[in-house]
Amino acid sequence: MKAVGxxxxxxxxxxxxxxxxxxxxxxxxxxxxxxxxxxxxxxxxEPALVSxxxxxxxxxxxxxxxxxxxxxxxxxxxxxxFARGAVSILDAAGCSHLCFGSESGEAGAFEKTxxxxxxNRPAYDGLIKKYSKTGVSYPRAASLAFADLNPPPDTIPLxxxxxxxxxxxxxxxxxxxxxxxxxxxxRKNANYHDEDFSSATIASATSLRKAxxxxxxxxxxxxxxxxxxxxxxxxxxxxxxxxxxxxxSYWPFLKYRLLQSSPEDLGTIYEAEEGLxxxxxxxxxxxxxxxxxxxxxxxxxxxxTRIQRLCTHVLVNAKKEEMAADSTGASYLxxxxxxxxxxxxxxMHKGTLGLPLVSKLSSFPGTEINLDIRxxxxxxxxxxxxxxxxxxxxxxxxxxxxxxxx
Amino acid sequence: MKAVGxxxxxxxxxxxxxxxxxxxxxxxxxxxxxxxxxxxxxxxxEPALVSxxxxxxxxxxxxxxxxxxxxxxxxxxxxxxFARGAVSILDAAGCSHLCFGSESGEAGAFEKTxxxxxxNRPAYDGLIKKYSKTGVSYPRAASLAFADLNPPPDTIPLxxxxxxxxxxxxxxxxxxxxxxxxxxxxRKNANYHDEDFSSATIASATSLRKAxxxxxxxxxxxxxxxxxxxxxxxxxxxxxxxxxxxxxSYWPFLKYRLLQSSPEDLGTIYEAEEGLxxxxxxxxxxxxxxxxxxxxxxxxxxxxTRIQRLCTHVLVNAKKEEMAADSTGASYLxxxxxxxxxxxxxxMHKGTLGLPLVSKLSSFPGTEINLDIRxxxxxxxxxxxxxxxxxxxxxxxxxxxxxxxx
Numbered sequence: 056m057k058a059v060g061x062x063x064x065x066x067x068x069x070x071x072x073x074x075x076x077x078x079x080x081x082x083x084x085x086x087x088x089x090x091x092x093x094x095x096x097x098x099x100x101e102p103a104l105v106s107x108x109x110x111x112x113x114x115x116x117x118x119x120x121x122x123x124x125x126x127x128x129x130x131x132x133x134x135x136x137f138a139r140g141a142v143s144i145l146d147a148a149g150c151s152h153l154c155f156g157s158e159s160g161e162a163g164a165f166e167k168t169x170x171x172x173x174x175n176r177p178a179y180d181g182l183i184k185k186y187s188k189t190g191v192s193y194p195r196a197a198s199l200a201f202a203d204l205n206p207p208p209d210t211i212p213l214x215x216x217x218x219x220x221x222x223x224x225x226x227x228x229x230x231x232x233x234x235x236x237x238x239x240x241x242r243k244n245a246n247y248h249d250e251d252f253s254s255a256t257i258a259s260a261t262s263l264r265k266a267x268x269x270x271x272x273x274x275x276x277x278x279x280x281x282x283x284x285x286x287x288x289x290x291x292x293x294x295x296x297x298x299x300x301x302x303x304s305y306w307p308f309l310k311y312r313l314l315q316s317s318p319e320d321l322g323t324i325y326e327a328e329e330g331l332x333x334x335x336x337x338x339x340x341x342x343x344x345x346x347x348x349x350x351x352x353x354x355x356x357x358x359x360t361r362i363q364r365l366c367t368h369v370l371v372n373a374k375k376e377e378m379a380a381d382s383t384g385a386s387y388l389x390x391x392x393x394x395x396x397x398x399x400x401x402x403m404h405k406g407t408l409g410l411p412l413v414s415k416l417s418s419f420p421g422t423e424i425n426l427d428i429r430x431x432x433x434x435x436x437x438x439x440x441x442x443x444x445x446x447x448x449x450x451x452x453x454x455x456x457x458x459x460x461x
Numbered sequence: 462m463k464a465v466g467x468x469x470x471x472x473x474x475x476x477x478x479x480x481x482x483x484x485x486x487x488x489x490x491x492x493x494x495x496x497x498x499x500x501x502x503x504x505x506x507e508p509a510l511v512s513x514x515x516x517x518x519x520x521x522x523x524x525x526x527x528x529x530x531x532x533x534x535x536x537x538x539x540x541x542x543f544a545r546g547a548v549s550i551l552d553a554a555g556c557s558h559l560c561f562g563s564e565s566g567e568a569g570a571f572e573k574t575x576x577x578x579x580x581n582r583p584a585y586d587g588l589i590k591k592y593s594k595t596g597v598s599y600p601r602a603a604s605l606a607f608a609d610l611n612p613p614p615d616t617i618p619l620x621x622x623x624x625x626x627x628x629x630x631x632x633x634x635x636x637x638x639x640x641x642x643x644x645x646x647x648r649k650n651a652n653y654h655d656e657d658f659s660s661a662t663i664a665s666a667t668s669l670r671k672a673x674x675x676x677x678x679x680x681x682x683x684x685x686x687x688x689x690x691x692x693x694x695x696x697x698x699x700x701x702x703x704x705x706x707x708x709x710s711y712w713p714f715l716k717y718r719l720l721q722s723s724p725e726d727l728g729t730i731y732e733a734e735e736g737l738x739x740x741x742x743x744x745x746x747x748x749x750x751x752x753x754x755x756x757x758x759x760x761x762x763x764x765x766t767r768i769q770r771l772c773t774h775v776l777v778n779a780k781k782e783e784m785a786a787d788s789t790g791a792s793y794l795x796x797x798x799x800x801x802x803x804x805x806x807x808x809m810h811k812g813t814l815g816l817p818l819v820s821k822l823s824s825f826p827g828t829e830i831n832l833d834i835r836x837x838x839x840x841x842x843x844x845x846x847x848x849x850x851x852x853x854x855x856x857x858x859x860x861x862x863x864x865x866x867x
Contacts, residue, residue, distance in 0.1 A: 307713070307714070307842060307845065308713070308714065308717045310842065311714050311717070311718075311839065311842050312717075312721075314835065314838040314839065314842075315718075315776075315777065315778045315835060315838070315839055316778065317778075317780075320778075340838070340853070342850070343846055343847045343849075343850040344846075370721075371721065372721045372722065372723075372726075374723075429720065429721060432720040432721070432746070433717065433720065433721055436713060436716065436717050436720075439713065440749055440750075441749045443749075444748070444749040447746070
């Protein structure tokens, strides 16, 4: 069986994801699709809309065959480390291809871009440093630096988030010596961060979440942009847990954590650098909600995403020494769910997986996975009372989701 | 002007407190009464029902003339340190007497008890150690040890909480070389921990809080046991902040803190000893509310109060090194409020106060008071949204309460 690997958040799974998934299987001729999916907290430093279990169901019911958790250590990182974690998992799972969505270009253009940057590394790094000193954010500095190098026309601009991710997938495949072949599917319509609906059936996850929380029409309003299975699972989630997760549900805990900590304590948190943590404490003291807090905290230099990521690490108490990702990527494959076809694949490849397979927490003692367990525990507190307690218990008692089809 | 010192929590101020306050002034012939009052968290390891500002108003409107905050470092401690902090404050404020309520005996009996224990110190300590080994709580072991020594009849039994406190007031007066003369008022009716109403007009604060949270008749049900001013202030508080504070409001934060911390981190918390902190983590993982949690956590050896105090320290993040109380007691007098008469007293004694007077936070830089500020910040999070934010701001902006009378 041939497997194509994809890197996803599915927050929530929508028609654009379905298009990407189907195209990935088609252009690679794969029999199954394997996803490395962020767990409780996502790359932009946000809690996932619904639990990893619910998002795993969405994936499996829409055509993914195996879902592995992208550990917290990678899921909440800038593109380079996020990509490295995901690529290491898909490679260890035996995928022959990695297929990502991008705003532009063929996979070859990403490889040329990586080669071009490698050839101009000292100049590129120097320019990034120069631009960073002017007070702009890192992504902006990198984009300006790239343009300054006069790249040839068959490279791709690194100013779009999915292009940046694609570039790092390609780089990670090379640096991890993976045999995976990179492929790309051009994204249809919606841009990554679009907040409004711009197409008849495809909208960005950002706009879908915005519509869900605006609450006027709720799930009805987004029905045309998501598969029926996603809608059903969101409805069930709402019924079981009383709502979806967003930063406002975690705001009291973040505020508490910031006001209760000593500066030294906060200084041990990953990404607490340059005194940014003190800025957060001051903002927390003055703010009654997360939106207000972010308005206080953000600057030209520190992007919304950069601050949100630090807030996530403060919330989860992720320390510098825990997060220091080693160069070899993930150290386990945590199985969140599979179809029958996915199960056959895993049975066939049992002996050749590149990392230990974790399907029950109790069977895998280790310190690295503790960060994921802790992140899930904190995540569950976004739902008050007994439903939240039930969500917490799932971390320990939920077996991998099994979908009897495919 | 002659001042009598009293040590109070006023949680809330009730008719028994009024009786004690009036008796204290009467038997000592004092012109004014000065209270050392617990701030946000109390001796039994609980959040105060209403803020220190509201409780200060209750005190001033019912006959107290000056209220100083008993710092967190002392207010959340076992009797010995609680008493030492309070005595050091009242002594520094120039009180000529300290007047406490007790279940039995004259002040002389407390002094005899202290002398008797001092004379039998090695035997007493040995017996406490012996009983502690059988797995009983410290207070129980101390009480059994005392009985074993065959104390003379003019000593007092140390099994009642107010007798224990009284004993430590007397001991602290002596160890701090204070010139204050101890006096005691016998408590009328209600026992310290009584949960039911047992008298026509006097009930324990415990029973009053229980009735308030039972919620059937609410404030109406306790009207006969509290002065009109207390009732008015409780009503105002309810209107302004939407409710009263109890452990259940802080439970999500405690659970969060316990689930998000590493064992090493929890080990730095004051009173985290003998692995009790790990027991709390396990209990937190299994519990959906504070009551459930406490039922899981408590044992024969660890009393409810002992566990609640540790939980308070976990909540406030009070570290061992911050709490290590030195032998000389408090290091500042934080003025929470005064009557006109109290203000005159302070003006007269400005030059002879034994500790620096703090009436504005900004005027008193220092690390010790940070613990009080942090405790207030955490306390304010028990009220959600903007009212809680307003309560937080009061810590910085509220000047001492001034009552224009007396």
